[in-house]
Amino acid sequence: MRFIDLLRLILDNLGRRKGRVMLTAIGVVIGTASVILLISLAIGLQKSATSNLWGISDLRRVDVYPGYSEAPVMMEVGRSSGKGDVPPGMKILTPQTIEDIKALPGVTLVTPKQGIYGQAVLKSGRLENYPWIQGVDLDDIGVFEYPMQGGVTTLERGQAIIGGWVAQQFYDPKQRPGQDPPAQPDVLGQTLRLVLTKWTQDGVMINKTVNIKIVGIMSQAQAEQDSVMFVRLDELTAWNEWMMGSRINYNRDGYNQLVVRAEDPDQATEIADAITNMGYQASTSQSVVQGINSFFIVLQVVFGGIGAISLLVAAIGIANTMAMAILERTREIGLMKAVGATNKDVLSIFLGEAAGIGFIGGIGGVIIGWGGSLLLNMVASTFMPSNPYGGTQLATSTPGWLPLFALVFATLVGIISGLYPSLRAATLVPVNALKYE
Amino acid sequence: MTIFIQIRDLRKTYVMGKSTVHALDGIDLDIIPGSFTVVMGPSGSGKSTLLHLIGGLDRPTSGSIVVDGEPLEKMDENQLAEYRRKMVGFIFQSFNLVATMNAAENVGFPMRFARTTNRERRTRSMELLKRVGLDDRALHKPTELSGGQQQRVAIARSLVNQPKIILADEPTGNLDTASGYGIMQLLSVLHKAGHTVIVVTHDPRMQHFSTHIIYLLDGRIVSEAEYQAASTFDFAETSEGETTHES
Numbered sequence: 001m002r003f004i005d006l007l008r009l010i011l012d013n014l015g016r017r018k019g020r021v022m023l024t025a026i027g028v029v030i031g032t033a034s035v036i037l038l039i040s041l042a043i044g045l046q047k048s049a050t051s052n053l054w055g056i057s058d059l060r061r062v063d064v065y066p067g068y069s070e071a072p073v074m075m076e077v078g079r080s081s082g083k084g085d086v087p088p089g090m091k092i093l094t095p096q097t098i099e100d101i102k103a104l105p106g107v108t109l110v111t112p113k114q115g116i117y118g119q120a121v122l123k124s125g126r127l128e129n130y131p132w133i134q135g136v137d138l139d140d141i142g143v144f145e146y147p148m149q150g151g152v153t154t155l156e157r158g159q160a161i162i163g164g165w166v167a168q169q170f171y172d173p174k175q176r177p178g179q180d181p182p183a184q185p186d187v188l189g190q191t192l193r194l195v196l197t198k199w200t201q202d203g204v205m206i207n208k209t210v211n212i213k214i215v216g217i218m219s220q221a222q223a224e225q226d227s228v229m230f231v232r233l234d235e236l237t238a239w240n241e242w243m244m245g246s247r248i249n250y251n252r253d254g255y256n257q258l259v260v261r262a263e264d265p266d267q268a269t270e271i272a273d274a275i276t277n278m279g280y281q282a283s284t285s286q287s288v289v290q291g292i293n294s295f296f297i298v299l300q301v302v303f304g305g306i307g308a309i310s311l312l313v314a315a316i317g318i319a320n321t322m323a324m325a326i327l328e329r330t331r332e333i334g335l336m337k338a339v340g341a342t343n344k345d346v347l348s349i350f351l352g353e354a355a356g357i358g359f360i361g362g363i364g365g366v367i368i369g370w371g372g373s374l375l376l377n378m379v380a381s382t383f384m385p386s387n388p389y390g391g392t393q394l395a396t397s398t399p400g401w402l403p404l405f406a407l408v409f410a411t412l413v414g415i416i417s418g419l420y421p422s423l424r425a426a427t428l429v430p431v432n433a434l435k436y437e
Numbered sequence: 438m439t440i441f442i443q444i445r446d447l448r449k450t451y452v453m454g455k456s457t458v459h460a461l462d463g464i465d466l467d468i469i470p471g472s473f474t475v476v477m478g479p480s481g482s483g484k485s486t487l488l489h490l491i492g493g494l495d496r497p498t499s500g501s502i503v504v505d506g507e508p509l510e511k512m513d514e515n516q517l518a519e520y521r522r523k524m525v526g527f528i529f530q531s532f533n534l535v536a537t538m539n540a541a542e543n544v545g546f547p548m549r550f551a552r553t554t555n556r557e558r559r560t561r562s563m564e565l566l567k568r569v570g571l572d573d574r575a576l577h578k579p580t581e582l583s584g585g586q587q588q589r590v591a592i593a594r595s596l597v598n599q600p601k602i603i604l605a606d607e608p609t610g611n612l613d614t615a616s617g618y619g620i621m622q623l624l625s626v627l628h629k630a631g632h633t634v635i636v637v638t639h640d641p642r643m644q645h646f647s648t649h650i651i652y653l654l655d656g657r658i659v660s661e662a663e664y665q666a667a668s669t670f671d672f673a674e675t676s677e678g679e680t681t682h683e684s
Contacts, residue, residue: 005549016537335533338494339547340522340598342515430521431495434533 001345010352014360017325024314024321025361031311032365032410033372036402038303040373044396046296059265059285061144062272064101064258067091067280091279092254101260104274106267111137112255114236118243119197122212122229124185127170131162131229135236141216143261146225150188151216160194160212161230162187164220169227187214198243208242311413314361318417322354326425333425334433343426350422351415358414362407369406373398441633442468442491442602447500449486449656460486462656464500468635468649470601473628475644476637477664478653484637485606487653491635492525492604493517505601522551526595526632530607532587534579534594540566541575544593551598565593569623585616592623603627605636609643621646 014021068090098110114135122129141161142153149164172182191213198206218225241248260275260282262268268284275282326333336346373396380395447464450457460483468474478484489495491502493509502509504524512520521527534543544562553561566572569589571582579587588608595603605624609617617640625646628634636643644650652664659667 001550002552005552009549012537331533332535335535335546336550337518338492338521338527338533339550339594340518341550342518344515345518345550429495431489434494434529 001341001348006345006348006352009349010356013349013353014356020321020325021357021360024317024357025364027314027317028311028358028361028410028413029364029368031307031314031413032362032406033369034310035304035307035409036366036369036398036406037372037376037396038307039300039402040369040396040398041376042296042300042303043399043402044373044377045299046293047397048395049292049296059289060262060268062260062262062268062275062282062284064093064097064260064275065256065281065283066093066254067278093256093258093280094251094254096251097278097280098258100278101258101275104271106263106271107260108263109143109259109261111143111259112233112250113257113259114233114240115256116196116236116243117240120239121195121197122166123193123195124170124187124190126172126174127182127185128173129166129170131166132227133229133231133236135233136230137233141230144225144259147219147221149217149219151214153216155215155230155232157232157235158211158213159215159231161216161218162214163218163226163228165226166229167217168220188217190214196239196243198245208239210239311410315413315417318354318357318414319421321357322350322418322421323424325353326350326421330428330433330436333428334430334436337428337430338434346428347422347426350425351418354418354422355411355414358411358417359407361414362410365410366403366407370398370403439470440467441470441472441505442466443501443503444468444491445501445503447487447490447502448498449483449490449495450498459656461490461497461500464656464658466651466658468633470633471628471631472649473625473634473647474636474649474651475647476635476651476653477639477641477644479639479668481655482653483656484653486656488604488606488635488637491602492527493520494527522547522598524600524602526598526600526603528588528591528595528603528605528608530610532579532584532591532611534587534590536579539576539578540571540582540590543579543590544597547594547597561597562593565596566590568596569593583616584612585619588612588616588620589623592620592627596627601633603632603634605634605638607638608636609638609640618642 093112098112101107101110112135116133116135120130120133122131136155138155140154146153149167151161153161155161167187168184170182170184170187175181191211194210194212196208196210198208200206212231218228220226237248260271262271265286269286272282272284272287333346336349341349376395444464444466447461447466448459449461450459452458462483464483464487476484476487486495490497490509491504493512497510500510504520507520509517509520535546538546541559541562544565545558548558548561563572563575566575569592571586571589571593574582574586574590579590582590588611592608603624608624609620612620621640621643624634624636628646628648636647650661652659652661654664654667
């Protein structure tokens, strides 16, 4: 039998039972559409998550924290200090650590980042704010590459750069319930009061007020810098010393965190590994991205699997339709054989019909799945907040291979479902088929 | 004389539950090329089974059928399919036309399995429809044709691959007297054109067109005398039964 004759016969046969073919194909349409839509959703979520992550965090950056590992400790720890004991076995971040990390190949910058040891409230008139105060040993925070809403990135003593969220979080402590929140002050370029608070051993509260000028405001990015107020490390150290009532020696007490930058993003993971080997904790956006990617691959498989369940139901539908068709057309099969069709011809015809149902359903599913994916994106772009870093804000993402894969898969589902009924048809004894009532 | 179809000790047994039915019980038969053989016999005598075995639609339990020097029992499924495609044309009592195809498509249907082109198929179908007098009905579906016309389409279909043997199983069984007679004449024309025709029938008129007549009873070939005696015996027994009942 020529392929073109086979194809014509299959199309004729499918055309003879349009209603039933369409009803069976609807199952495949739903299955294929859900496979495409769910996988697109998983890929879209992955892209959205990773692009946002890449936006908020610099791929060249490695964050280093004190080590708690069992690795050999290189320096003596565990003596008493103003801020409390350093736990035994903890590997602290010292100025020497900075030098050690700077010596690693590919490292361009190592700078400490330090938090405040007590309570500090930022005041603008009667309005108050509790920013997350971070001391940095930098003249210019531009190296962090945070986008700025306004002002400058250079930082001097008596100055601060605040996050976009901090700039919007001034509140009135005397506000009564039901009262409208106060209008947010424009603090850029303003000198505000920072009130530091400590308690004596007798429980007496002592306040210290310092004036601080807001020289820059960072853009909001739904990230850590939103709630930060950057100040100079030497200034913060002085405040911490006032709070603790003792001198701070970073060689002894260590820094909270070090920020390391690699020359090239590809080196970030290597540097992080090297720092980890030195006994500290190091994390990079790269490793986070990798972790997120592997999570989303699992999500894609799970989503694809859920879609595949509907395809499985559709496959049972195809098998049932083909089994019914073969019962109804038993005499026709007998006739085919009587006029010289081989078992292979009969098998090809019925498998072709089953594949045809899968293919038709697959086409419908691709159209609906792809269309649904585009529709979801339109809805998402209308309702989801825009990303200041220009990361993709898509709900779904349908790669070119997915519809093609889904179409092939749907056709394969058709073939596999039609296999048993078609084999039964092919192996019918002609005379029995002709006598079938 | 050349033997075209040689049948030796042909047996076909069906096992139905615990009982065994011998549909054919040792048939020996020689059919010469270009003959018109009519197989007569009551229902259950095995005549259709014989036709199916000659046509390669079923396999015998034992015995042999040699057609044109080729033993059918040695053929595999593909070879049997090729034999049916090239050597045999079937005509059935219930026509077996595909309801969704028109007359011309039905006639050309066997050619789809014979690697022929569309054009060849159309030309040949029209030629054959003309030969059976239905060229003006080429585009009609089977439901738009009378029984006699449907059987003519089936006859045209049986000829489409130019087979040497025409096997007809009760071809007039579903037709009225006049249409049935027309089909007999058509089969006679095919015989005269050189086809070897074997017809299984109950219709005694078919004998007028035949060159050979075979009588089957309980799966065996019997003489005309035995066949007539059996028929008469059946009748007498029934009459006797009825008489007894009345008295």
